[in-house]
Amino acid sequence: MELKLAWRNIFRNKRRSIITISSIIFAVVFSVTMRSLQHGAYDNMLKNIVGNYLGYIQIHYNGFWEEKTIDNSFYIEDLDSLKANPTIAYINHRIEGFALASHQKESKPVVILGINPSKESEHNQIKNSLISGSFLSNKKNGILIGKGLQKIMNINIGDSLIFLSQGFQGSIASGIFPVLGIVDLKTPDLNRRTVIMNLGNAQDFFGIDNMATSAVIGPKNDEWEKAEKSILTQLDSSQFEIMNWQQMLPELKQLIDVDRAGGTFVLIILYSILTFSLFGTVLMLAEERNFEFGVLVAIGMRKSIITRIALYETLIMSVVGVILGLICVIPVVTYFHFYPINLSGQMQEVVEQFGFEAIIPTSLNPWISITQALIVFSITIFVNLYTLVKIKNIQPTKAMRS
Amino acid sequence: MITIKNIRKTYQSGDIEVQALQDISLTIKPGEFTAIVGPSGSGKTTLLNIIGGLDSPTKGSVKINETDITQLPENELIDFRLHHIGFIFQSYNLIPVLTAKENVEFLMLLQKKNEQARNERTLKLLKAVGLEDQIHKRPNEMSGGQQQRVAVARALASKPSFILADEPTANLDSKSSENLLNIMQRLNREEKTTFIFSTHDQRVIDKANRIITIEDGKIISDTSQ
Ligand SMILES: Nc1ncnc2c1ncn2[C@@H]1O[C@H](COP(=O)(O)OP(=O)(O)OP(=O)(O)O)[C@@H](O)[C@H]1O
Numbered sequence A: 001m002e003l004k005l006a007w008r009n010i011f012r013n014k015r016r017s018i019i020t021i022s023s024i025i026f027a028v029v030f031s032v033t034m035r036s037l038q039h040g041a042y043d044n045m046l047k048n049i050v051g052n053y054l055g056y057i058q059i060h061y062n063g064f065w066e067e068k069t070i071d072n073s074f075y076i077e078d079l080d081s082l083k084a085n086p087t088i089a090y091i092n093h094r095i096e097g098f099a100l101a102s103h104q105k106e107s108k109p110v111v112i113l114g115i116n117p118s119k120e121s122e123h124n125q126i127k128n129s130l131i132s133g134s135f136l137s138n139k140k141n142g143i144l145i146g147k148g149l150q151k152i153m154n155i156n157i158g159d160s161l162i163f164l165s166q167g168f169q170g171s172i173a174s175g176i177f178p179v180l181g182i183v184d185l186k187t188p189d190l191n192r193r194t195v196i197m198n199l200g201n202a203q204d205f206f207g208i209d210n211m212a213t214s215a216v217i218g219p220k221n222d223e224w225e226k227a228e229k230s231i232l233t234q235l236d237s238s239q240f241e242i243m244n245w246q247q248m249l250p251e252l253k254q255l256i257d258v259d260r261a262g263g264t265f266v267l268i269i270l271y272s273i274l275t276f277s278l279f280g281t282v283l284m285l286a287e288e289r290n291f292e293f294g295v296l297v298a299i300g301m302r303k304s305i306i307t308r309i310a311l312y313e314t315l316i317m318s319v320v321g322v323i324l325g326l327i328c329v330i331p332v333v334t335y336f337h338f339y340p341i342n343l344s345g346q347m348q349e350v351v352e353q354f355g356f357e358a359i360i361p362t363s364l365n366p367w368i369s370i371t372q373a374l375i376v377f378s379i380t381i382f383v384n385l386y387t388l389v390k391i392k393n394i395q396p397t398k399a400m401r402s
Numbered sequence B: 001m002i003t004i005k006n007i008r009k010t011y012q013s014g015d016i017e018v019q020a021l022q023d024i025s026l027t028i029k030p031g032e033f034t035a036i037v038g039p040s041g042s043g044k045t046t047l048l049n050i051i052g053g054l055d056s057p058t059k060g061s062v063k064i065n066e067t068d069i070t071q072l073p074e075n076e077l078i079d080f081r082l083h084h085i086g087f088i089f090q091s092y093n094l095i096p097v098l099t100a101k102e103n104v105e106f107l108m109l110l111q112k113k114n115e116q117a118r119n120e121r122t123l124k125l126l127k128a129v130g131l132e133d134q135i136h137k138r139p140n141e142m143s144g145g146q147q148q149r150v151a152v153a154r155a156l157a158s159k160p161s162f163i164l165a166d167e168p169t170a171n172l173d174s175k176s177s178e179n180l181l182n183i184m185q186r187l188n189r190e191e192k193t194t195f196i197f198s199t200h201d202q203r204v205i206d207k208a209n210r211i212i213t214i215e216d217g218k219i220i221s222d223t224s225q
């Protein structure tokens, strides 16, 4: 009977029930869409610069990240034990070292990046950034240079660059490599100072056979936190430093945190609007029903039963609102995950300059929907507590006089 | 049996004290069909509310079959009303989302009567008030007179010891009033239910077998006819 009464009461004032349910739907749709876009943008950003270039996790010999010297190299076989780790999808060994590059009269400091181009994850990235020439192979000697460096050095494909550097433990490193191709690494800074070569060439150049300075870890399904934890238990931390992207790129982490806080602020405003609009209807409803509740108490209905009916009404409406909201928003979010929003015009340029793709795919993380749905649901219930207080204080004679 | 002893009711409105009832004592025996009459503001509603446990007196006691309802805690008082007192209101006050049948059945549901008993009594009462062909209508689909007859059936449904009706005919035309009073009178005899009602209407007063007149919160006459 209580459910029947609740159900009929919802249908009695259709307009208000529709308003209530729609505002719940709107709140769910808006908050889930916004959060999904935000998280999607972060995920994409991470995939772009972190996932490909930097890696979510890097392992170095202790102290390398601070000093960046070739002396802090490690033997590749020392990390062989990680190959069996189920949280890791791939390990790319790299050499990162400084050198002086010369061509004719021009000399510039550069970063030599030694990679293994036959590894698919590395290969794809170079191929994507290659703007002219051909890319590295395991057989040919040669290098790829950033397009900024090409301009500065005034060098063409087929010309050679001479490198000079300090090698392993104080030795002198020198070499001459022909330019195979030009790459656009998206950020001007990287373009101006990056030279990419075979890992083998780099090992020869710096005199560190079988060694590398960094191991880029590709976590399974991008679940880097899980991989990091697992690696930390596996490796000796007195010998290796295991760094995640947040430690390597604190600025990016900060940027995301600031943006997320901005989003939270917008959501708080949305929640407040929802609270007030719901409160408005609840207030009206409570005033209107006061008389009726008074009658019910007078003829012998306990307030606890009336409270329960009012609660059922709220529950039904919020559950329906939240579910309808999710039904509306999930296809939208899913669509924009697979067909991301393309930024255009100035936005596109700005974003690309920073090395990001100019698209925002939405995140499909189910926790976004779950959290937002729960928050909206709780607000609805919270607002309706007013009705319960009102019922508790009903005096039938007073209520029926109104 | 209702025994009211030395009831006083003082309302405080602002700085002014209103003496709505002044020292009223009264006994009402089972089966009575009693009218409470008096000019506007004389205290009829206040008295009925206090007898029905909807309002508490400033002083005095209201005993219904040995229970002093002025001493009952809230929930017990509500339960007491459910089981012992029927109410008929001037503005009908049916539950708008329920049909005539459901409105009558409602209190029996609260009393946890079984379905068969509920159905039997509901149909019997709706028949008694002449609405057997309206049982699935909602209040807003019925005339005032019809709604008030549903209200009478509802008040009787819980088998209360007595029924309180504050100006039950005030919103009805004279024909509906007469009709309602006849029904109440018949049910008073058939169901042996006590009726106490307040009224301004002389034709209604004529049907009562006891007339209590109050003025300024005091009983000025109490006659049986
Ligand atoms: N809640 C209240 N607060 C203050 N005074 C009240 C209140 N209820 C009733 N009164 C006063 O108590 C007195 C008795 O009122 P009551 O409603 O019982 O009269 P009544 O006989 O039912 O009148 P009517 O025939 O107009 O319905 C009146 O003077 C009224 O103004």
Ligand SMILES: [Mg+2]
Pocket: B044, B045, B046, B166
């Ligand atoms: Mg009155």
